Amino acid sequence: MRFVKYVALATTACATIVLLGQVHAAKKGDASAVNVRLSGSAPKSLSEYRFFVGNLADLKPNEGVVPYDLNTPLFSDYATKYRHVWMPKGTSAAYHGEDAFDFPVGATLIKTFSFLHDLRDPAKGQRIIETRLLIRKKKRWDALVYLWNDEQTEATLKVAGTTKDVTWIDRNGAERSSNYIVPNVNQCKGCHVVDKKIVPIGPKARNLNRNYDYADGGANQLDHWTQAGYLTGAPSPNAAPKLAVWNDSSSGTVDDRARAWLEINCAHCHNPRGPANTSGLDLRFSQRDPVKWGVMKVPVAAGRGSGGRSYDIVPGKPDESILTYRLESTEPGIMMPELPRRLVDEDSLPLIKEWIASMHDVK
Amino acid sequence: MRISGTFLLVACLALAAHAGAIKPGPNAQEEIQEALITAKPGATINLGEGTFDLKMGLSLDIDRVKLRGKGPDKTILSFKNQNAGSEGLIVTGSGVVLENFAVEDSKGDAIKTKGCKGITFRSVRAEWTGGPKETNGSYGFYPVESENVLIEKCVAIGASDAGIYVGQSKNIVVRQSRAEYNVAGIEIENCHGADVYECVATKNTGGILVFDMPDLPVQGGRDVRVFNNQVVDNDTQNFAPKGNIVATVPTGTGIMIMANNNVEVFENTLSGNQTTNCLIVSYLASGKEIKDPNYDPYPEGIYIHSNKFGSGGNDPQGDLGGALSELIGKPVPDIVWDGVIDTKKMAGGELPKDLRIYIDGNQDADFINFDLMNALSDPSKAKISRDIAAHAGELPRLKPIKLARR
Incomplete structure (x- = not known):
């Protein structure tokens, strides 16, 4: 009492x-x-x-x-x-x-x-x-x-x-x-x-x-x-700056829309001051260095999140890129973003794949 | 109505007295998580005996909280049924102490601590109970971007990357801990100042790794002492998913230094590591491209002395092990160096003394420089050298790590 x-x-x-x-x-x-x-x-x-x-x-x-x-x-x-x-x-x-x-x-x-x-x-x-x-x-x-x-x-x-x-x-x-x-x-x-x-x-x-x-x-x-x-x-x-609408092709190129989607879905962690900065991956729209946003970048602490793939983004090869492997997964420890999703975003995935497929090899 | 401070204090104490250890049960997930969120700085959260069946990762962001169980074999946080969250437990508060419990079967890393000014792991076990598997989580203990890191009397088993991994951190002590059946037993990566001692690394793919990697916010890994450890019988087939740097570690590597500077390895026992007991390489040996202009891929200022070497190198594995045995036959010597140096730093035809590799006073050690650069273009042109005397000498001893008291 x-x-x-x-x-x-x-x-x-x-x-x-x-x-x-x-x-x-x-x-x-x-x-x-x-x-x-x-x-x-x-x-x-x-x-x-x-x-x-x-x-x-x-x-x-x-x-x-x-x-x-x-x-x-x-x-x-x-x-x-x-x-x-x-x-x-x-x-x-x-x-x-x-x-x-x-x-x-x-x-x-x-x-x-x-x-x-x-x-x-x-x-x-x-x-x-x-x-x-x-x-x-x-x-x-x-x-x-x-x-x-x-x-x-x-x-x-x-x-x-x-x-x-x-x-x-x-x-x-x-x-x-x-x-x-x-x-x-x-x-x-x-x-x-x-x-x-x-x-x-x-x-x-x-x-x-x-x-x-x-x-x-x-x-x-x-x-x-x-x-x-x-x-x-x-x-x-x-x-003022304006981000593309990811699912409206009149709002920007594939590159604009894919980068916009990645900025909003990933860059809150994957930026130099965010929770995922230790990965070295920076997915902000403003990042201009392709390696920083994943092109031929090796993973650091991806563990099984790599899916046996060697680079975050392999130009022209979405199905050899770690980025798509993690977007397509629903398994904790592999899937990205870690939160809040349980499901695969089936609407945006084709855009990200189209974007990677359209990249030319960078020398 | 006016409430006296004393009265409130009494109320708080009454509440505290009622807050015993959290027990396993259907509400344990929420109870632990709520305690971790509502704790006051400096509070102790006690976990009772038994197995906690947790479905989601836990997180702690309050400074100086002690999370304490009844023992690494008595209080078990099991994530066997985890369906959300990338790690078992993530800590972002500073000065946190984790002790006397186990984290088992997390889907990602077992315990990650990020951006902590002071973090202690004491008598904690991180384990994947199904043995070494590619589907195990990456890291057992994973302090990153932290400082004043202490890992002691801990055990890590079955990580598909590193059992004990300290990355992009500074001022680190790992001691009296045991790592087995991981890909890397203990790994210090892109860190400034670490002591690893009195540990046992056995049955891993690689025992103790000291690495520096490109494209990271913290680079220039340096000042690492590895001493008085037992690095024996690391022979578990590499089970790291491809793409990760440790997937390139040859099965059966004792101590491996890649691209780090100022590493002192002494008074360790290295034995039964089937590829080689001690491997010193540049990042070029990983076969990966370097796109980072600020990255220095060369191991420099390496001092290997007063270690005791037993058997080893009898059954070299992996790409490197295979290439080595083709190049030089078996057994592979105790200490292997890829011979890659930064010719831009040479003066008068040689590297400055403090950037060289010294190997001295090791019991029963043999050595080889396999000249990776030439071996890559034409193996017959490799200038292979077994001349250990060419590396005689010493470097200034590195200073012991002193952890800041909080």
Whole structure:
């Protein structure tokens, strides 16, 4: 009994501290504004943040919550993703041409993962699995994962991660299933780390530079963020870098699209400051040295991930390249990326193979 | 309501007292992982006796946490049924101590530690229990890009790359450990400053490897002492997947130095290694192309002294072993050098003294320089030399590694 009492007391103390740390910009006591805390323990429920209004599963943005999309996204076992950003009133992110924008304290990136029942027909509904938050604190970004209930009425904080069995109908009408991985905080860090600090990956100029169909009409996202007061220092979209859309051949060459796909799916680890820097493989779009992005590069610690192949990329020979071997595998210890996928991305693989097949031998 | 600090402290202590060792069971995966995420810096996480059936890799990113089991044969983290994650356990916090448990049958590496300022492995076993297999994970112990690395009283068995592998790190001690049935028993690669001593490397493909590789963020591997080790009977057929550098290691290699600088090998016992007891080569011997302009492929400042050599070289294996036996017959001498030197560094027709290879005071050692450069173009033109006296002399002794106390 004593034990229970102490816990109750400690909780009360925490709640007091938490209240002091609230940063919602609306006037005190406004129970409808977005509510992001900068200190104290994290809210247990997603609804406490009030990012969405009405029925939670409708993901209808609250005031100040802006939806966005990326030119080329990370493959997550065919999950559909809904991205939103929120910033405290009067604050904005500073534009950056190469890295993710410099977000203000309190800024929150909200990413919801869902499985459409039928990829051919979104109207048939969906099952939302998780919502991940990246919250800009004073000294760091915090990564939090909220797991949705089966009733789709609430999502609760999940620290240790879990797995969920999911099913859907794919684009060819086939029934598919996966044991989807909801990551733990460390697994979030597995990708979201630069120089040992958590950072956002998606919201970079080149990946945001595209149109979005907002409720009040279509607009370029960089322009829209600027007009909404969420971004300062951005050039006009024409002058900003723009990543190809991997599955839209009108958006770039095979090289552009393959490199875009590799940047988004691999370069968060495979860059000189990322978790996979020790491999020496750098898959950023900006890398200009072919050996650095794998051409005739020997593996270092690939182990059985080499698949008995000698080089990461053998020009002209996708089926002799370690890169494709690891993209085609679903076995832990071999497959790349390590997370979050369980399945092979069958849609992008032909692009990567076409890209390698089109390479000429480098002398 | 005001809560006194003392009161909170008491509450914390009460919580701590309730937090005993985590026991095996259906919730163990989440319990361990949650403990690893919510631990305060400096906390100890205890694991109980028994076999933990884990399906996903574990990770630790909090500084100075001690993860402690009841013994390397009593607390077993089994990843036999692992279906996600690239390693059994990954540590990215600094000053972490891992002790008294085993990691078995992970799908990738058993324990990887990256970017740690201070990491200790003590009495930990990493093993693939089905014996040597190509499908085993790569590394047993895999500290990389770390500093002040201590691996002691550990055991590594069955890794398809290296049992104990320290890569791109500095200030390293590996001691009183045992590596068997791995492709490489103990490997120090692209590291600055390592002591490997009082270890046993047996039944591996290669016993102890000191390598430097191109195209990596940390290069110029140097200052490695390998001493007072038993490097015997390394005769397990190379089972590394092709493409990995250790796949080129000839089965039955005792100590192998490739492209590293300032390596001192002394007071070891080397015996029963069927290709050769001690192999010193440039990266050119791997047969791989060098595209990295900043890479130095030559082993320089190598000092092999006061070692005890037994039998060896009776059944040379692999591409190199085959070529050697064709070139020079059997048995292959105890110490083999490919004779490749960086002619650009020569002055007055010879290499500066500190870049040479010295072999001195070894009991019962014979030697050969097989002149790889000429042998490659025309074996009949190779200037093979068995003149061990040409390498007599000594280099300044390397300094012992001192680990920083945290």
